[in-house]
Amino acid sequence: xxxxxxxxxxxxxxxxxxxxxxxxxxxxxxxxxxxxxxxxxxxxxxxxxxxxxxxxxxxxxxxxxxxxxxxxxxxxxxxxxxxxxxxxxxxxxxxxxxxxxxxxxxxxxxxxxxxxxxxxxxxxxxxxxxxxxxxxxxxxxxxxxxxxxxxxxxxxxxxxxxxxxxxxxxxxxxxxxxxxxxxxxxxxxxxxxxxxxxxxxxxxxxxxxxxxxxxxxxxxxxxxxxxxxxxxxxxxxxxxxxxxxxxxxxxxxxxxxxxxxxxxxxxxxxxxxxxxxxxxxxxxxxxxxxxxxxxxxxxxxxxxxxxxxxxxxxxxxxxxxxxxxxxxxxxxxx
Amino acid sequence: xxxxxxxxxxxxxxxxxxxxxxxxxxxxxxxxxxxxxxxxxxxxxxxxxxxxxxxxxxxxxxxxxxxxxxxxxxxxxxxxxxxxxxxxxxxxxxxxxxxxxxxxxxxxxxxxxxxxxxxxxxxxxxxxxxxxxxxxxxxxxxxxxxxxxxxxxxxxxxxxxxxxxxxxxxxxxxxxxxxxxxxxxxxxxxxxxxxxxxxxxxxxxxxxxxxxxxxxxxxxxxxxxxxxxxxxxxxxxxxxxxxxxxxxxxxxxxx
Amino acid sequence: xxxxxxxxxxxxxxxxxxxxxxxxxxxxxxxxxxxxxxxxxxxxxxxxxxxxxxxxxxxxxxxxxxxxxxxxxxxxxxxxxxxxxxxxxxxxxxxxxxxxxxxxxxxxxxxxxxxxxxxxxxxxxxxxxxxxxxxxxxxxxxxxxxxxxxxxxxxxxxxxxxxxxxxxxxxxxxxxxxxxxxxxxxxxxxxxxxxxxxxxxxxxxxxxxxxxxxxxxxxxxxxxxxxxxxx
Numbered sequence: 001x002x003x004x005x006x007x008x009x010x011x012x013x014x015x016x017x018x019x020x021x022x023x024x025x026x027x028x029x030x031x032x033x034x035x036x037x038x039x040x041x042x043x044x045x046x047x048x049x050x051x052x053x054x055x056x057x058x059x060x061x062x063x064x065x066x067x068x069x070x071x072x073x074x075x076x077x078x079x080x081x082x083x084x085x086x087x088x089x090x091x092x093x094x095x096x097x098x099x100x101x102x103x104x105x106x107x108x109x110x111x112x113x114x115x116x117x118x119x120x121x122x123x124x125x126x127x128x129x130x131x132x133x134x135x136x137x138x139x140x141x142x143x144x145x146x147x148x149x150x151x152x153x154x155x156x157x158x159x160x161x162x163x164x165x166x167x168x169x170x171x172x173x174x175x176x177x178x179x180x181x182x183x184x185x186x187x188x189x190x191x192x193x194x195x196x197x198x199x200x201x202x203x204x205x206x207x208x209x210x211x212x213x214x215x216x217x218x219x220x221x222x223x224x225x226x227x228x229x230x231x232x233x234x235x236x237x238x239x240x241x242x243x244x245x246x247x248x249x250x251x252x253x254x255x256x257x258x259x260x261x262x263x264x265x266x267x268x269x270x271x272x273x274x275x276x277x278x279x280x281x282x283x284x285x286x287x288x289x290x291x292x293x294x295x296x297x298x299x300x301x302x303x304x305x306x307x308x309x310x311x312x313x314x315x316x317x318x319x320x321x322x323x324x325x326x327x328x329x330x331x332x333x334x
Numbered sequence: 335x336x337x338x339x340x341x342x343x344x345x346x347x348x349x350x351x352x353x354x355x356x357x358x359x360x361x362x363x364x365x366x367x368x369x370x371x372x373x374x375x376x377x378x379x380x381x382x383x384x385x386x387x388x389x390x391x392x393x394x395x396x397x398x399x400x401x402x403x404x405x406x407x408x409x410x411x412x413x414x415x416x417x418x419x420x421x422x423x424x425x426x427x428x429x430x431x432x433x434x435x436x437x438x439x440x441x442x443x444x445x446x447x448x449x450x451x452x453x454x455x456x457x458x459x460x461x462x463x464x465x466x467x468x469x470x471x472x473x474x475x476x477x478x479x480x481x482x483x484x485x486x487x488x489x490x491x492x493x494x495x496x497x498x499x500x501x502x503x504x505x506x507x508x509x510x511x512x513x514x515x516x517x518x519x520x521x522x523x524x525x526x527x528x529x530x531x532x533x534x535x536x537x538x539x540x541x542x543x544x545x546x547x548x549x550x551x552x553x554x555x556x557x558x559x560x561x562x563x564x565x566x567x568x569x570x571x572x573x574x575x576x577x578x579x580x581x582x583x584x585x586x587x588x589x
Numbered sequence: 590x591x592x593x594x595x596x597x598x599x600x601x602x603x604x605x606x607x608x609x610x611x612x613x614x615x616x617x618x619x620x621x622x623x624x625x626x627x628x629x630x631x632x633x634x635x636x637x638x639x640x641x642x643x644x645x646x647x648x649x650x651x652x653x654x655x656x657x658x659x660x661x662x663x664x665x666x667x668x669x670x671x672x673x674x675x676x677x678x679x680x681x682x683x684x685x686x687x688x689x690x691x692x693x694x695x696x697x698x699x700x701x702x703x704x705x706x707x708x709x710x711x712x713x714x715x716x717x718x719x720x721x722x723x724x725x726x727x728x729x730x731x732x733x734x735x736x737x738x739x740x741x742x743x744x745x746x747x748x749x750x751x752x753x754x755x756x757x758x759x760x761x762x763x764x765x766x767x768x769x770x771x772x773x774x775x776x777x778x779x780x781x782x783x784x785x786x787x788x789x790x791x792x793x794x795x796x797x798x799x800x801x802x803x804x805x806x807x808x809x810x811x812x813x814x815x816x817x818x819x820x
Contacts, residue, residue, distance in 0.1 A: 193426055194434045198421050203409075204414070206410050209406070418750065510750055514749055517818060583753045584755075
């Protein structure tokens with residue numbers, strides 16, 4: 001068992017190294033995209049799939065992560081040049097660190113905000129989390145639009161140092177994956193699943209369900225923040241409009257396709273969704289089918305992609321992996 | 335007295351579900367709570383476990399007042415329960431169901447589990463052994479890695495009791511443990527309950543309609559009707575008590 | 590009235606019912622008894638075509654193979670499910686109305702009949718069904734099933750979780766319904782009570798019929814006594 005896990009890990013690490021050094025830039029950019037969305041979806045799956053708390057938060061925390069990292073990375077002079085609407089506040093101007101601490105700060109800020117949201121939301125039963133987190137996403141976007149001294153408003157932030165590469169995104173994805181599995185196969189992960197299955201029964205086992213849900217939510221937020229930071233540095237430019245509900249929706253597709261509660265499924269889901277939409281790009285362009293020119297149909301790939309998704313879901317109603325992990329499948333065949 | 339209820343009154347809106355009820359359960363007893371459907375038996379369980387907060391009165395466990403404690407705190411004090419309509423964690427294996435009962439005995443932090451520090455391995459190994467031991471005691475160890483929801487009804491009941499035992503209780507509340515079982519399965523279950531009671535030094539409070547089971551198991555019964563006590567004493571006396579027959583047993587000898 | 594031949598029910602690869610034959614004649618009370626997991630509830634599900642099954646089921650002269658559950662209810666089959674399953678957020682009267690979903694023209698008349706049969710639920714007709722006690726919910730579940738004017742009424746564990754007195758009342762009601770001309774198929778864990786009111790019974794074990802015959806004789810049978818009546 002341990003040997004299988006370690007060899008998986010080794011293959012993943014070697015692949016990341018190989019791809020960064022030998023793949024063409026287009027392939028690397030797709031892999032980057034897959035890795036970032038995998039990080040976001042893995043963390044989203046913890047609160048939504050494992051702990052069963054239906055939440056719509058990722059776009060908010062990703063936005064926070066992106067802005068925090070961007071502000072930490074951009075040097076003071078560049079900030080002064082860039083902030084066109086109003087001058088940045090002295091605090092924003094003073095923020096400056098290297099990449100790793102910036103990413104960690106992104107995670108911490110997102111996670112602290114998650115804790116603050118947890119207090120009202122998890123004290124009461126019911127699906128308030130979805131509504132509150134949906135609202136939270138809007139608030140963050142509106143905040144980013146209307147605080148030009150901190151975020152440069154609707155203009156967004158440009159010239160973010162491009163520290164991120166496939167090493168950063170790939171390894172962060174691997175680390176996130178391992179941490180998520182470590183949580184799932186511990187008493188905390190079991191308690192999260194117990195809360196998902198039957199909260200009253202979980203309480204009757206002596207579990208403080210408030211803290212379990214809060215742990216899951218804070219952990220999700222942390223890695224969404226980190227993922228946002230990576231995204232900012234990869235794109236080098238961010239604006240409030242990037243972090244709409246559509247981002248959350250994309251992640252929701254990934255985790256439902258991969259299987260709610262399955263981290264291995266989430267990785268596969270991220271590869272299929274992010275890689276698939278990219279691979280189908282040819283559909284948007286002019287095509288010659290037996291000498292007949294179809295003309296360009298922008299958007300056709302999304303139609304085809306959606307149909308493929310529907311078909312996939314018909315065959316695997318509970319997602320490709322259900323709520324199992326790759327390791328569970330090996331275990332069963334033993 | 336392990337458990338003492340003093341002048342408990344419970345109102346839902348204007349409806350009085352339990353009316354000024356007092357009773358006590360002594361250490362090592364199997365105490366039965368019987369009465370017609372809707373008499374307030376499960377409500378009483380929910381008050382003891384902290385799921386409901388009584389309108390009036392006190393609940394004392396080992397002389398400590400429980401009122402105001404959250405349900406999970408009460409479990410940690412040593413009161414565990416099962417549910418009327420079996421409530422296992424359906425997506426999880428039998429072993430994991432029992433391991434959840436050990437949640438508060440796994441003494442490692444969130445960060446220790448993320449970083450897989452030594453204490454994680456230490457406790458996971460120990461608790462897995464303990465859990466398997468409990469499953470063996472119930473004769474269901476061979477289902478440890480089976481999904482809990484695919485077990486037969488009788489075995490699901492056993493898992494539920496095993497899971498409750500894992501929380502290391504001193505007082506066990508069983509809500510209709512024999513419901514939906516035939517006489518043979520009931521017999522098997524009573525034997526297990528008696529065994530674990532002795533081995534773990536438990537006190538048991540149970541709700542049950544199967545009078546044969548009650549008669550055979552309980553040292554003492556309390557008969558409730560419309561939230562009021564109509565009888566307390568030996569089960570053999572209860573079944574011939576006029577009031578109990580009129581309110582609860584009826585003239586029918588079906589059950 | 591109902592003839593079942595070589596009925597099989599599978600969940601994936603696991604067989605719940607492995608080829609059983611039985612028959613219910615008009616005006617009878619027939620019991621299916623057996624341990625948990627013997628295949629009793631699966632058999633009822635198969636009769637209503639609410640789960641996949643193989644084998645032949647003839648109800649009132651029709652092969653039910655190509656019928657959907659709701660058309661079988663219209664043809665006169667009704668089920669009182671295990672655990673009652675009343676619509677807890679609907680009032681008692683609304684529950685009855687749901688029972689008469691395909692039988693609206695007779696609703697008023699049947700409703701009065703039900704209230705006559707179960708005076709206790711008339712007292713609570715405006716209450717949410719979830720607020721009724723277990724016994725009252727069982728009465729309501731039976732009344733709801735009767736609203737479709739079934740020819741064959743199937744009851745799954747009607748005594749589950751009920752006080753002894755109520756169990757007695759429920760079984761009395763079942764006998765009375767039979768006397769009024771409704772055929773009854775009863776699935777019970779409480780074998781003694783079931784056999785007591787039944788004409789004939791089938792004993793299920795591991796999805797097969799282990800024994801069948803006259804109910805009074807089965808009560809006297811030694812193996813039955815040992816296995817299902819507790820000595």
